[in-house]
Amino acid sequence: MKQYVMLAMALVMVSSRVCAQNGEFSPSPVPDRIILTLTATPASSQAVSWRTDTSVTQAQAQFAQATGSPDFRKSVKTIWATSSFFENIPHLEDHVVAKQHELVFTDLKPDTKYAYRVGDGSHWSEWFHFTTARADAGPVSFLYFGDSQTELKSMWSRVVREAYGTMPQVDFMLHAGDLINRSNRDSEWGEWYHAAGWINGSVPSVMTPGNHEYYDSVAGDRLDRHKKLSPYWQQSFRLPENGPAGIPELRETVYFIDYHDMRLISLNSCAARYHPETMEVQRQWLEKVLKNNPKKWTVVTHHFPLYSARKGPENLKLRTALQPLYEQYGVDLVLQGHDHTYGRGTNKDYGAQYKGDKGPVYVVSVSGPKMYDSSFYPWVDRSASNTQLYQLIKIEDNTLRYEAYTAIGDLYDAFELQKDYRGRNTFSEQAPQGVKEAVDLPLKRTKDWTDADFDDYEKRFKAYKKRKQGKTKGD
Template sequence: MKVRISSILCLAMVIGGAFSASAQTARPDRIILNVTENPATSAAVTWRTSTAVKESFAEIVPAQADPRTMSKAVQSKAVTTPWLSDTLNAHYHSMVFPNLTPNTLYAYRVGQGEDWSEWFQFTTAGKPGEPFTFIYLGDGQTNLLSMWSRTIRKAYEMAPDARLMLHAGDLVNRGNRNVEWQQWFEAGGFIHSTIPSMPSPGNHEYYYTPEDSGMVSAFWRPQFTLPENGPAGLEETCYYTDVQGVRFISLNSQEIEINPANMLKQKAWLEEVLKNNPNQWTCLVFHHPVLSTKSTRDNKEVRGHFQPLFNKYKVDLVMQGHDHTYARGKVGNTVYVVSVSGPKMYPLDPQPWMQKTASYTQLFQLVHIKGNKLRYESYTTTGELYDAFELEKKKGGGNVFTNKAPAGTAGH
């Protein structure tokens, strides 16, 4: 249930920064499609309106070229969550579309009365074993509208039929600053509304008060509708979804680093999710790298408590952010990647685990799953292939790694 007023009301003093005083109008904005636990048969959408809108609706129909079929759309009332402070009042609305047909093109819109969005189209996930592509983006964080926009748009241009898009934390720089979320949504535009997003929180989605050790952004849960199948208290930040034979898992690595109790919760939960995994492939996304790209950075809690589980259950791919560089390396059965999609950059220090590196380079990743093969491709924001490899799954779960990186690109 997405009514979470009590956790939102107290944020007046921490929003900060320049932003519009309220949601633009009764017409929906910030419309985003999110993954559900089973995106083959359901889809989640969230949007925002002014507080004048007391109730809002979503309509969905199998998409056809005949525009008359829109009149057959099924309408459902959304769950509405007030977002209240002394400087910003808005209503967030959410809908989970149930009972959908796998691998089917749908059209949907959201709104009420005379104020409706355009019709968006998306395709539900297919059945296990059917090939698909997904997008992985490291930190966007800064200059979102001016410079991160070109990365997400190029990724969409090259993979418009992607089944989902993963964000490895630090989507914005200050998680309670409305103007940054506005830029994040503007930069992605209709892409957010057509490819289901799977965001994982980073340290910059957190804020701190004298009374606590850190809390996720007040915007996070109202503006995303994500699976609530994670540990109690970490809903919609630690969760999993199954897509066409791949188990995708988001960990909340900020809580791993700052909160021992929540670290242990996630560790126990993750072991169960990995142990009881019917899928052929396992991919994780979270923010703090298991293996850092800087000698001055070391996420000991993440590495010490979670890498043994990755080894034990032969996790295939771990996608991370935080270090604002690029590095890729295979350790045991698992390939670890650190990437950055926004313009904030750091230098890197060569480390033994790295097999391919880059610095001061905006990148996005396309990952293609086809049967027992996983092909990974990392592209610059200008569209050049920078890195690539292939994993071939062998009987028993082990992977054969083949480097496919183009000759002449930097790295070691």
């Protein structure tokens, strides 16, 4: 009898593993999870990554300059991919083995539309298009998403699709970390890719890691020093490798991209917190990148915010290390995540930015449905809670325009920066006058609140409104 029980248990385990491998997002010989990512030279190259099952041995891509005629296929070139075996270990309930493939299209023409597909010669994806950057200082536009993290298929999908439907001609998409909730859970990564679908294969992405892209490498031990970046990151995304040398964790998480007249910089704020020795490495690297920056505009992204948009601990060590460099070298905009609420402002009192003070505009945003309450801290000029958002940033010549939209496409926040001949910015508040600030509390967050918690929230909100009413553009 004992043998039969053991056999039955073994069959259940095998069946469970097969079900997990053959679930909704299981790999097959047909390419899936196709995603374009920017390279350090976006005017002449383009990276792409995808996944198959382990039966694929020779992954490749075909590409050609796109035309209105289907005859472009007569002039395709073939390029072979670099492939690697992937297993999500340590994994949760969905054990998956697969092949990850990546390659870079090189020697491309600037400002040119190309067609491409990926496969193995027998199993092919559909044909996608992408357009390279210009070689000169033309306009640039991109979408910025705060944490997507949870309910990706059902709830984040509406945000990324609304964003693309509203602004389909953007140059790329930027994700400020916490793309998923559990770093090695394959079903969540499957939902993340599913939510954007074919958009990922047509509009390049850049991303910076959040704390949920890290996992506890020692079972039962949640000490920061044992946290590691998920293998999904570097095997799924082909990102620039021009960051600090010699530290594997920072590879493809700390980098910069020059796109037209903007320098975009990604920092790994999670590594800085979990492994403090990497903070100084990043700081020194950042200073060199900022000091030798030929571009008119500078945008930085990292997950943990320098100034928090929700009530809780501040990231003082990160702020102490980075803020002086941001102000010394004229960083224009810092795009962040983590707080699951929205805040936009400067490190000055409300109204001070109108006087031309140096220092970037800081933004914290959230695109997924997980919500926290807003802090209403003094740095915040525009706030929102319990609201899914996406942002559009447009840069042309001496103007940077920022717009934040709700999940249904309504304009919620906006401002412009005008840069003068000295490189100093004049800030113009352009938040829509008829749109009240969204301050409804998220029900899931407040279900266990006490009267004291609600009183504290009301006190913070009243102080915030008083600060705003006491300052105007003329002050």
